[in-house]
Amino acid sequence: MHILACVKQTPKSDNVKIDPATGCLIRSGAESAMNPFDEYALEEAVVLKEQLGGQVSVITMGPPAAENVLRDSIARGADKVYQLSDMAFAGSDTWSTSYALAKGAEKINEAQKIDLIICGKQTNDSDTGHIGPQISAWLNWPNAAFVKRVVKADEQCIVVERLTESGTEILQLPYPCVISVVKEISNPRVRSVKGRMAAKRAEVVKWTADDIGADKNKLGIQHCPTRVVKSFSPQRNTNAVVVDGANGKEKAAKLVALLKENKYI
Amino acid sequence: MKEWKNVWILAEVAQDKISPTAYELLTAGRSLADALGEKLCAVLLGHDVKKFAQDLLDHGADAVYVCDDVSLQHYVDDVYAKTLNGMIQAYKPNKFLLPATNLGRSLSAKTAIFAGTGLTADATEVMINPSDGQMHATRPTFGGNLMATITCARTRPEMCSLRPMSYPKAACVPGKKGEVIEFAFDAEKYTSLAKFLQFIKSEGEGLDLSETDVIVAGGRGLGKAEGFDLLYKLAERLGGAVAASRAPVDNGWIEYRRQIGLTGRTIKPKLYIACGISGQIQHMAGCSGADVIVAINKDPNAPIMKMAHYAVEGDLYEVIPAILETLEK
């Protein structure tokens, strides 16, 4: 079994700050780490490897510093790591990002056939959730998103439970295929000492757009179909009405009256 | 690009019912169609779904495109995305809104690649820029800390998934006339290697979170799993549903599908009552779109006591029974 996990380096969620004057994101100084959702994706890949034998590869597209999340992946049980890094990728939307990742996956696949690609549900920065389904579209592989449990995996296929608003759907996907997973899928383990040592020594394979044979007309802010034209901080309510009273009863009566008056109930 | 015309919305069907998101998309789509002077069209995909076409006309669609086939009975990504792309290439819509439900988010993403176009994710507002007729879709990102407006200038259709409950439901005018256009399913082309095996309806009590105007949510402050019984009582009294912050989910007090926040669900009810929830940013990311937030917390300095619209300081085990009592009167 050869599993490819996709991970992205994102700001640690509690470190995100917005410049109040410009409404822009202050990236400098913000600590980054592996997108929290990708920890679950990687863990599930490692669990499946432990059950079925094989190898876990990890790919990321990102600036040079994103190498850190690949080393972290080794510490968490990955075997081989690949980084797509090139100025040509800068500013890509999900259409272009998924194209680049699919081209990278194709190149890995040529050397060693991939059975399964696992993505997180979404990132904690731009959080579109597009990338998993879109990689599968470029590769023309079947996919499932919002996967919360692997029911069964063997040599031929994987059976998964997918979360919907009203229940659970069970799907069978033959390899090769792509799944995007929610956090319920796994419990990320703590990094082992051995893993940390391996992380330091690991070789990070680095590829440019040319290395993966990507069409540069499909990459980067100049060529991708969507563009962020404006960003601003949302307006937030910060002047709560304090519902006071001598005791719980009084407060409750006052709250119910306020909610009724404003037709919320 | 002139040949790309009209505003489309995807009317999701779940368990043999039109999803309420369809009516919300008809409201959003109507404002785009009117601004452009184009038609508003709904798309129905599924098995035995043609019967819903009149309902969509009644709710404001000028035309309905239907692809009705037994192969579409269940949602398999490839089959749906290829069919939808077939319809896009055949009829060339200008804008295309889909619901940002689980189905809509994965379907819109895959379809956008097949159609070779851009997609804005999970927007809460869409409008037409009067100078060039492009769609401006605005969406919360970074856990609700940053709003971003996205455009798709060069490719058509401009696609966008729209967060449930961002728009009111369109009004119903029974008997409205409009065209119903059937699109033939191509069993040779619209295939997938994936197989749908089974659907299991969730056993959780009560209403689905995306279909209710009132949500009563509990946090670590409940102290125990049984604490939710009280919340179910209040939710039932208000005709709403029960949700949670991450802490009770991690503690196994309640199922994950009820978690609100960055790693859970985003909801947009009229009324959100947060009980024993401190209001960490990752939680607020999921509920800050509520029309009104009530916080019940014994710590007046908990962050949620500032972010809520109404802050009630007190022990939830005292305040909630008192609310129930008041409501009985």
Ligand SMILES: Cc1cc2nc3c(=O)[nH]c(=O)nc-3n(C[C@H](O)[C@H](O)[C@H](O)COP(=O)(O)OP(=O)(O)OC[C@H]3O[C@@H](n4cnc5c(N)ncnc54)[C@H](O)[C@@H]3O)c2cc1C
């Ligand atoms: C404020 C803002 C808003 C944006 N809105 C949109 C939009 O609406 N539409 C659009 O097309 N683009 C948008 N973008 C661009 C988008 O953020 C990038 O394309 C981004 O690189 C990938 O999208 P994501 O972070 O949403 O990934 P998601 O689709 O949320 O990620 C899902 C999974 O895919 C994998 N993955 C994602 N990125 C990578 C990567 N770089 N390397 C390896 N694996 C990865 C991970 O497993 C991850 O868990 C926006 C960007 C910004 C800054």
Ligand SMILES: Cc1cc2nc3c(=O)[nH]c(=O)nc-3n(C[C@H](O)[C@H](O)[C@H](O)COP(=O)(O)OP(=O)(O)OC[C@H]3O[C@@H](n4cnc5c(N)ncnc54)[C@H](O)[C@@H]3O)c2cc1C
């Ligand atoms: C990457 C990441 C993603 C996350 N995603 C989510 C997410 O999706 N959703 C989410 O909710 N969290 C998420 N979190 C966790 C989040 O940071 C908080 O830890 C969590 O929301 C806290 O839950 P809480 O408010 O219930 O508990 P606490 O923060 O412990 O707050 C409990 C509150 O209850 C009050 N209280 C105690 N007893 C009573 C009583 N008897 N009556 C009234 N009030 C009482 C206390 O004063 C306190 O304010 C995420 C964290 C990270 C790092």
